[in-house]
Amino acid sequence: MSDKSEPKQAVPESVLITGGTGSFGHRMVRYLLDQGSERVHVLSRDEAKQDQMRHDLGDNRIRYFLGDVRDYDSIRAAMLGVTHVFHAAALKQVPSAEFFPMQAVKTNVTGSENVVKAAEEVGVESVVCLSTDKAVYPVNAMGMTKALMEKVAQSHGLENPQAKTVVSCVRYGNVLYSRGSVVPLFINQLKAGKKITVTDPDMTRFMMSLDQSVDLVHYAMNNAEQGDLFIRKVPSCTIGTLAAAVCELFDRVPDMNIIGTRHGEKLSEQLATREELARAVDHGDYFRVTADKRQLDYTPFFEEGSKTVNTYEDYDSHTARHMDVEETKDLLLSLPEIKLERKNWGLA
Numbered sequence: 001m002s003d004k005s006e007p008k009q010a011v012p013e014s015v016l017i018t019g020g021t022g023s024f025g026h027r028m029v030r031y032l033l034d035q036g037s038e039r040v041h042v043l044s045r046d047e048a049k050q051d052q053m054r055h056d057l058g059d060n061r062i063r064y065f066l067g068d069v070r071d072y073d074s075i076r077a078a079m080l081g082v083t084h085v086f087h088a089a090a091l092k093q094v095p096s097a098e099f100f101p102m103q104a105v106k107t108n109v110t111g112s113e114n115v116v117k118a119a120e121e122v123g124v125e126s127v128v129c130l131s132t133d134k135a136v137y138p139v140n141a142m143g144m145t146k147a148l149m150e151k152v153a154q155s156h157g158l159e160n161p162q163a164k165t166v167v168s169c170v171r172y173g174n175v176l177y178s179r180g181s182v183v184p185l186f187i188n189q190l191k192a193g194k195k196i197t198v199t200d201p202d203m204t205r206f207m208m209s210l211d212q213s214v215d216l217v218h219y220a221m222n223n224a225e226q227g228d229l230f231i232r233k234v235p236s237c238t239i240g241t242l243a244a245a246v247c248e249l250f251d252r253v254p255d256m257n258i259i260g261t262r263h264g265e266k267l268s269e270q271l272a273t274r275e276e277l278a279r280a281v282d283h284g285d286y287f288r289v290t291a292d293k294r295q296l297d298y299t300p301f302f303e304e305g306s307k308t309v310n311t312y313e314d315y316d317s318h319t320a321r322h323m324d325v326e327e328t329k330d331l332l333l334s335l336p337e338i339k340l341e342r343k344n345w346g347l348a
């Protein structure tokens, strides 16, 4: 099914971003201020990062709140006076969630429940929760807790048919150059004259820019109905292609050390299951997966199936369109961070 109606693109007047000092939050705050939002609340745990951001952005439309999504009162306080919430706070490192799974449960699941409940209590118009492809067929605690976050978000509308707050999710793949990710690691290795460490050159990942993730969240905010999940359509590439693209952009001959798959990693990622695609609406650049509306009626769970599901394939980074080295270089070159790095290397 495809939706040909004109999408809404309104700029929110006032927003709270949980986890607002991270890569996404930082870029989103800038975007909202550029677009003319009147008030942006940033909630995070780390006062040093808030201080840094205050110096970087220096805009009195931003208010900083120290707090934690695990602490209901701190979220509620940060929500007062805003119309929209972008919920980005999460434990999102795969290894740390493996070592401390209950910490991931507390932040990603219970914390998200707190965000949704506080939004409804305060009367916020909408909440967009940020999820990841690792929540699909999850194999690690980070993905499992994000999958549960999605269920918590969707249950809001199912349990409260009269809810004031529209809660939706967005799901996306790897954001190029995000903090601690593979591209800055490769660049640092090249800088140090070391071999680049590649887990498996045939591993595939969906790749997107931070700006594309900001657009996706903004789109969801404007176009979501209760319980919707939005997925940005993006190409994927192999890690071998990504490594080659980074080496070419920094004028180095690829010299790889193949280290093998890390704990908790999949060979490919899935952005949507075939069951989700069977009920998705095609919005051009996005899929809108509508909420499962079976309410509390157990019968359809046990007795009714769908004849269309088996006509769909999972949206998988192995079978999605693959970028070649040139296209991957173009995507990397669209990032301000890569432009700056190349300039510092005397390459641009």
Ligand SMILES: O=c1ccn([C@@H]2O[C@H](COP(=O)(O)OP(=O)(O)O[C@H]3O[C@H](CO)[C@@H](O)[C@H](O)[C@H]3O)[C@@H](O)[C@H]2O)c(=O)[nH]1
Pocket (backbone or CB within 6 Å): 092, 093, 094, 132, 133, 134, 172, 173, 174, 175, 180, 181, 182, 183, 185, 197, 198, 199, 200, 203, 204, 205, 239, 262, 265, 269
């Ligand atoms: O030294 C390294 C490190 C990583 N990789 C590979 O590079 C890809 C990307 O790795 P990385 O940048 O560490 O990201 P992911 O482990 O895929 O996880 C990121 O991307 C997810 C979306 O899928 C987010 O949810 C996570 O928070 C974020 O850390 C993977 O195939 C890795 O196997 C290497 O080849 N060599």
